Amino acid sequence: MIHFQNVCKRYQGGHEALAGVTFHLQRGEMAFLTGHSGAGKSTLLKLVMLMERPSEGRVLVGGQYLDRVPARQIPYIRRHIGVVFQNHQLLFDRTVFDNVALPLEVMGTSPREVGRRVRAALDKVGLLSKERLNPVQLSGGEQQRVGIARAVVNKPPVLLADEPTGNLDPELSSDIMHLFEQFNQVGVTVLIASHDIALIRHLGRRVMTLANGQLRSGDFMPRENSLYGI
Numbered sequence: 502m503i504h505f506q507n508v509c510k511r512y513q514g515g516h517e518a519l520a521g522v523t524f525h526l527q528r529g530e531m532a533f534l535t536g537h538s539g540a541g542k543s544t545l546l547k548l549v550m551l552m553e554r555p556s557e558g559r560v561l562v563g564g565q566y567l568d569r570v571p572a573r574q575i576p577y578i579r580r581h582i583g584v585v586f587q588n589h590q591l592l593f594d595r596t597v598f599d600n601v602a603l604p605l606e607v608m609g610t611s612p613r614e615v616g617r618r619v620r621a622a623l624d625k626v627g628l629l630s631k632e633r634l635n636p637v638q639l640s641g642g643e644q645q646r647v648g649i650a651r652a653v654v655n656k657p658p659v660l661l662a663d664e665p666t667g668n669l670d671p672e673l674s675s676d677i678m679h680l681f682e683q684f685n686q687v688g689v690t691v692l693i694a695s696h697d698i699a700l701i702r703h704l705g706r707r708v709m710t711l712a713n714g715q716l717r718s719g720d721f722m723p724r725e726n727s728l729y730g731i
């Protein structure tokens with residue numbers, strides 16, 4: 502579903518954020534991306550969502566080479582990729598409902614369908630009763646759930662998250678990861694960048710580690726019954 506072929510990314514000024522990165526995330530897989538601050542995690546995710554382009558190498562998402570996507574088609578490609586950010590980027594002058602409805606409104610979905618889909622997404626994240634509130638009236642964990650509902654409201658086959666639990670305590674972090682697992686269980690391909698090694702180990706999924714822009718060999722599953730070894 503997500504295929505990186507020898508990808509390098511140099512930013513203006515020459516800094517090499519990614520160097521020779523190759524991996525394949527299968528359709529329906531859930532994996533974590535970890536590594537030190539500045540290792541290149543956000544850069545890798547930005548290449549998947551076409552916020553950046555590789556300097557070398559190729560990125561393939563859902564069978565499509567992204568270098569073949571012209572700029573005008575980027576919004577259509579992005580509809581297939583839900584994104585969750587650490588600071589959730591909610592609009593604080595709109596209700597929870599309106600925040601989650603945004604991606605559908607951009608697509609011109611009918612109001613009736615918007616209502617149906619937004620409520621289904623809020624139900625999945627346990628916030629159906631709070632649709633009329635403003636995000637400022639919610640806790641940090643609830644705000645992050647609104648961000649997740651917005652990311653999944655148009656049922657994307659791929660869900661990316663950049664430090665989605667960065668501001669949350671361990672119990673809330675675990676709840677949020679559990680939500681991602683639930684989306685994965687219904688077939689969504691999930692890739693999560695996170696520093697939270699303890700939580701990642703507990704979840705027992707594939708872990709890819711970046712160090713200075715390079716993917717360390719020995720991509721591993723942390724559980725004892727791992728196919729990958731450690």
Ligand SMILES: Nc1ncnc2c1ncn2[C@@H]1O[C@H](COP(=O)(O)OP(=O)(O)OP(=O)(O)O)[C@@H](O)[C@H]1O
Binds near residue numbers: 518545
């Ligand atoms: N737009 C940019 N222009 C120049 N350099 C950048 C840009 N974005 C990121 N970098 C640099 O690329 C490197 C990788 O950054 P990136 O944000 O991908 O790392 P990260 O692993 O996500 O870090 P963190 O965990 O701190 O968020 C860093 O050295 C960063 O300073």
